[in-house]
Amino acid sequence: MSGPRYTDVVAGLPANVPFVGPEAHQRETGRVFRARLGANESVFGPSPKAVEAMREAAAGAWMYGDSESHDLRHALAGAHGVAPENIMVGEGIDGLLGNLVRLVVAPGDAVVTTDGAYPTFNYHVAGFGGVLHKVPFSGDHEDPDALIDKAAETGAKLVYLSNPNNPMGSRHPAATVARMVERVPEGTLMVLDEAYVEFAPDGTAPAIEAEDPRVIRMRTFSKAYGLAGARVGYAIGAADLIARFDRIRNHFGMTRISQAGALAALGDRDWLAHVQGEVDRARRRMAGIATANGLEALPSATNFVAIDCGRDGDFARAVLAEMMSRDLFVRMPGVAPQDRCIRVSCGTPADLDVLEEVLPQALAAARGG
Amino acid sequence: MSGPRYTDVVAGLPANVPFVGPEAHQRETGRVFRARLGANESVFGPSPKAVEAMREAAAGAWMYGDSESHDLRHALAGAHGVAPENIMVGEGIDGLLGNLVRLVVAPGDAVVTTDGAYPTFNYHVAGFGGVLHKVPFSGDHEDPDALIDKAAETGAKLVYLSNPNNPMGSRHPAATVARMVERVPEGTLMVLDEAYVEFAPDGTAPAIEAEDPRVIRMRTFSKAYGLAGARVGYAIGAADLIARFDRIRNHFGMTRISQAGALAALGDRDWLAHVQGEVDRARRRMAGIATANGLEALPSATNFVAIDCGRDGDFARAVLAEMMSRDLFVRMPGVAPQDRCIRVSCGTPADLDVLEEVLPQALAAARGG
Numbered sequence: 001m002s003g004p005r006y007t008d009v010v011a012g013l014p015a016n017v018p019f020v021g022p023e024a025h026q027r028e029t030g031r032v033f034r035a036r037l038g039a040n041e042s043v044f045g046p047s048p049k050a051v052e053a054m055r056e057a058a059a060g061a062w063m064y065g066d067s068e069s070h071d072l073r074h075a076l077a078g079a080h081g082v083a084p085e086n087i088m089v090g091e092g093i094d095g096l097l098g099n100l101v102r103l104v105v106a107p108g109d110a111v112v113t114t115d116g117a118y119p120t121f122n123y124h125v126a127g128f129g130g131v132l133h134k135v136p137f138s139g140d141h142e143d144p145d146a147l148i149d150k151a152a153e154t155g156a157k158l159v160y161l162s163n164p165n166n167p168m169g170s171r172h173p174a175a176t177v178a179r180m181v182e183r184v185p186e187g188t189l190m191v192l193d194e195a196y197v198e199f200a201p202d203g204t205a206p207a208i209e210a211e212d213p214r215v216i217r218m219r220t221f222s223k224a225y226g227l228a229g230a231r232v233g234y235a236i237g238a239a240d241l242i243a244r245f246d247r248i249r250n251h252f253g254m255t256r257i258s259q260a261g262a263l264a265a266l267g268d269r270d271w272l273a274h275v276q277g278e279v280d281r282a283r284r285r286m287a288g289i290a291t292a293n294g295l296e297a298l299p300s301a302t303n304f305v306a307i308d309c310g311r312d313g314d315f316a317r318a319v320l321a322e323m324m325s326r327d328l329f330v331r332m333p334g335v336a337p338q339d340r341c342i343r344v345s346c347g348t349p350a351d352l353d354v355l356e357e358v359l360p361q362a363l364a365a366a367r368g369g
Numbered sequence: 370m371s372g373p374r375y376t377d378v379v380a381g382l383p384a385n386v387p388f389v390g391p392e393a394h395q396r397e398t399g400r401v402f403r404a405r406l407g408a409n410e411s412v413f414g415p416s417p418k419a420v421e422a423m424r425e426a427a428a429g430a431w432m433y434g435d436s437e438s439h440d441l442r443h444a445l446a447g448a449h450g451v452a453p454e455n456i457m458v459g460e461g462i463d464g465l466l467g468n469l470v471r472l473v474v475a476p477g478d479a480v481v482t483t484d485g486a487y488p489t490f491n492y493h494v495a496g497f498g499g500v501l502h503k504v505p506f507s508g509d510h511e512d513p514d515a516l517i518d519k520a521a522e523t524g525a526k527l528v529y530l531s532n533p534n535n536p537m538g539s540r541h542p543a544a545t546v547a548r549m550v551e552r553v554p555e556g557t558l559m560v561l562d563e564a565y566v567e568f569a570p571d572g573t574a575p576a577i578e579a580e581d582p583r584v585i586r587m588r589t590f591s592k593a594y595g596l597a598g599a600r601v602g603y604a605i606g607a608a609d610l611i612a613r614f615d616r617i618r619n620h621f622g623m624t625r626i627s628q629a630g631a632l633a634a635l636g637d638r639d640w641l642a643h644v645q646g647e648v649d650r651a652r653r654r655m656a657g658i659a660t661a662n663g664l665e666a667l668p669s670a671t672n673f674v675a676i677d678c679g680r681d682g683d684f685a686r687a688v689l690a691e692m693m694s695r696d697l698f699v700r701m702p703g704v705a706p707q708d709r710c711i712r713v714s715c716g717t718p719a720d721l722d723v724l725e726e727v728l729p730q731a732l733a734a735a736r737g738g
Contacts, residue, residue: 003582003609004558005526007475013616021621023435036432045431054430054626058423061630062414062595063405067390091460095619106376127617157374189373213372226431229625240372247382248496250464252390255624256598257423261430 009107009129018119022329031327035351037344038329040166040196040304042226043351044278046261047271050227053264057257065256072263076234079266085239086210089262091253093195093218093233096245098124100216100235101158103244104189105130110154114142116167116335118193121160130157137338140298140306141170144180152185159184162193164200167333167343169300174206181206184214189241192217195233198224198272199279200301211238223303224275225265230258279303282346289356293363298341306333306341313339315366322362328354378476378498387488391698400696404720406713407698409535409565409673411595412720413647415630416640419596422633426626434625441632445603448635451579454608458631460622462564462587462602465614467493469585469604470527472613473558474499479523483511485536485704487562490529499526506707509667509675510539513549521554528553531562533569536702536712538669543575550575553583558610561586564602567593567641568648569670580607592672593644594634599627648672651715658725662732667710675702675710682708684735691731697723 022036036043045051069089077084090096097120105111107129113121115134125132133154135146142165151159161180164171177192184190192215197205208215216237222228232254235242265271283297286305290297298306309316313336320332320342332342344355391405405412414420438458446453459465466489474480476498482490484503494501502523504515511534520528530549533540546561553559561584566574577584585606591597601623604611634640655674656666667675678685682705689701689711701711713724 001582002555003607004473005556006472006613007478009475010472010613010616015612015616017436017615017620019436019620021433021436023439024437027439039433041433042431045428051427051430054427055424058420058427058626058630059414061420061423061598062411064390064408064410064591064597065600066392067386067388068393070392070396091619091622095622098619103375103379104373106378109376186371187374213370222433228433228621229430231434231622231624238372243384244375244379246386247379247384250460250467251386251388252597253460253464253600255600255627257427257626258624261427 013127018123025324025329033329034327035347035354036329037347037351037355038331039228040223040302040345041228042223042275042303043346043348044226044275046226047265047268049268049271050225050261050265054230054257054261057260061256063256064252065254065259067251069254069259072259072266075263075266080236082210082236083239086236086242088235088237088242088245089254090233090235090245090249092222092231093193093220094120095231095253096218096233096235097121097191099245099249100191101125101128101130102248104157110156111158111160112147112151112154112156113160114147116333116338117142117160118162118166119334137168140168140338141165141172144172144176148180148183148185151188156188158189158191160191160193162195163204164196164301166196166302167306167331168338168341169298169302169304169306171200171204171301174203178206181208181212181215190215194218195220195223196302199276199303204301210236213238213241216241221262221265224272225262226275227258227261227265230261232258232262279346282352285352286344286346286355289352289359293359304343304345306343308341311340312336316340316342318366319362322365323358326358326361328358382496387492394693394698402698403696404716404723405698406716406720406724407700408597409592409671409714410597411592411644411672412715412717413595413644415595416634416637418637418640419594419630419634423599423626423630426629430625432625433621434623434628436620438623438628441628441635444632444635449605451605452608455579455605455611457604457606457611457614458623459602459604459614459618461591461600462562462589463489464600465587465602465604466490466560468614468618469560470494470497470499471617473526479525480527480529481516481520481523481525482529483516485702485707486511486529486531487535488703506537509537509707510534510541513541513545517549517552517554520557525557527558527560529560529562531564532573533565533670535565535671536700537675537707537710538667538671538673540569540573540670543572547575550577550581550584559584563587564589564592565671568645568672573670579605582607582610585610590631590634593641594631595644596627596630596634599630601627601631648715651721654721655713655715655724658721658728662728673712673714675712677710680709681705685709685711687735688731691734692727695727695730697727
């Protein structure tokens with residue numbers, strides 16, 4: 001008796017996963033994090049209206065969710081001034097990226113991204129047998145021209161840009177992104193991941209015609225709306241592209257409770273403004289904490305701050321390990337020279353008290369090590 | 370400007386979807402169903418403990434769910450007497466089937482199923498470019514020998530058996546399934562979909578060594594546990610196969626609320642027994658309603674009943690249309706000769722009052738038409 005015969009693509013995939021979650025860390029160490037600032041979750045929580053909507057929806061969980069996420073899709077269309085046919089709701093941006101890659105990437109197809117950008121995108125590309133071509137950051141910013149040049153050179157099916165960028169927190173103004181869209185090569189689709197855009201200054205999200213066939217935008221309820229654990233993302237794109245998702249997606253994959261929660265969250269603009277204010281306050285305090293420790297906090301257009309530890313990646317990794325061992329959950333960029341930084345999500349005042357306490361200890365331990 | 374270049378597989382996929390949900394029907398007609406008996410949901414609802422667990426988890430939805438569904442996986446392992454490494458939790462059986470097909474089916478690979486069995490499995494096979502080979506039902510039962518023979522003949526990567534069967538409600542005893550497992554050809558993986566097994570008599574689920582490389586079992590919280598809208602299914606299989614899912618799945622795809630709900634539901638054996646009793650009561654009454662209308666209800670090992678309308682598929686389709694137009698949501702098998710039946714999910718007493726009222730009207734209208 002032998003096992004199943006995996007596809008060639010699957011047989012070649014490594015066992016590592018894009019991210020180890022905080023619960024998995026805790027199980028490994030047998031300890032509990034004092035502050036959870038590693039996954040860019042919104043510690044400020046979802047709108048109370050969203051919580052109430054989810055609580056009310058719980059008893060109705062015996063019913064499959066609406067396979068078309070109709071009400072949420074229509075509300076999103078209204079919010080963005082596009083047609084419902086331009087919106088696809090999915091199981092987080094992660095789920096949507098997986099389906100998008102599946103739509104266009106066959107084994108051997110080229111895809112372009114920034115070295116050190118979102119690992120889960122890379123995971124999906126590899127998972128469908130795509131060949132990743134990476135261009136370096138340019139001064140902690142993604143490099144639109146280099147990305148486009150590489151896409152043209154490789155005949156890429158997809159070119160990925162996150163704006164604002166994760167993990168650095170940097171951003172390009174809308175005009176730069178719009179120019180990048182204009183340069184997208186024929187036959188390439190640009191994936192504009194705007195997961196953090198609600199934290200960015202006005203003038204970050206470019207105006208893009210929904211029917212523009214060159215670009216698909218990704219948005220999420222996981223960050224500013226505080227619903228990471230509910231798994232709701234959405235894509236905005238040309239109706240023909242959006243309709244293609246219906247040929248491959250898990251139609252009843254959106255939970256009923258999550259649809260209700262996201263719809264209520266979308267309607268609570270006051271809560272969004274509250275969270276934006278809290279994030280701004282946290283970013284300022286975190287910059288102060290960095291400065292007080294002789295470090296530099298990079299400017300952030302997101303709900304996290306990259307703190308430059310001032311030496312190389314090995315040093316930052318040591319600082320991170322010391323923070324983790326002091327029960328503060330944080331993460332860091334994976335490639336040089338961005339890996340000179342640690343990445344800390346915006347926290348509540350109590351969370352940042354922990355950061356303020358732990359960072360100097362971790363630095364001292366890493367320097368002494 | 371042209372659109373994206375889809376893969377050859379995707380370019381060849383049709384636009385139709387496996388199921389149209391009841392909400393979509395309602396939007397189309399502008400009417401509201403009086404009874405929702407078409408999707409084999411559990412109208413008896415989830416355990417009150419599951420509802421409470423989900424309500425309590427709502428405020429914590431800002432946190433990503435545990436990417437390993439650790440607590441649920443371990444509880445399931447305990448319940449089944451297998452190792453946690455033999456359990457994969459996923460976004461319903463639909464989501465797990467999609468990932469399973471992706472693991473083994475490359476374009477052109479053969480897959481064997483029963484003509485008229487679960488359409489969503491077929492949808493996933495087509496979605497990854499697999500070639501479906503279908504064998505007919507044998508007297509409203511799936512035909513294990515024919516399935517195995519066809520798998521051997523075609524060199525199939527997967528052979529699918531649902532036991533109990535959807536949409537007919539029939540079942541094979543455990544010994545028959547065990548014999549089928551013994552006959553699985555080298556290099557074929559048997560997919561044993563046991564979504565409805567909690568409604569079947571003892572002696573339906575065979576004992577299978579979790580590490581048996583020939584078979585993977587699928588179970589769900591969508592049916593007996595009343596959590597269709599929470600999207601929680603699980604697979605039981607050899608640890609090597611289960612681990613392969615980690616190389617392709619959406620790791621943070623399980624919502625935090627759903628994990629909490631499923632864990633609580635699993636622990637409430639009294640509620641499960643209550644639901645099983647209600648389903649049994651409903652099946653008996655539905656059989657009586659069928660008989661009173663001169664029709665035959667097929668024996669059911671599930672939470673639905675196939676009612677033989679006594680003529681051909683066109684007649685049953687007419688009956689179904691008349692029921693739908695009278696605001697009773699039901700479905701029916703898609704292929705002959707099983708399409709002589711309509712498929713009605715077990716309802717509450719109030720739901721079955723609607724069935725009792727509407728069925729004779731629908732029959733009369735269909736006969737008069």
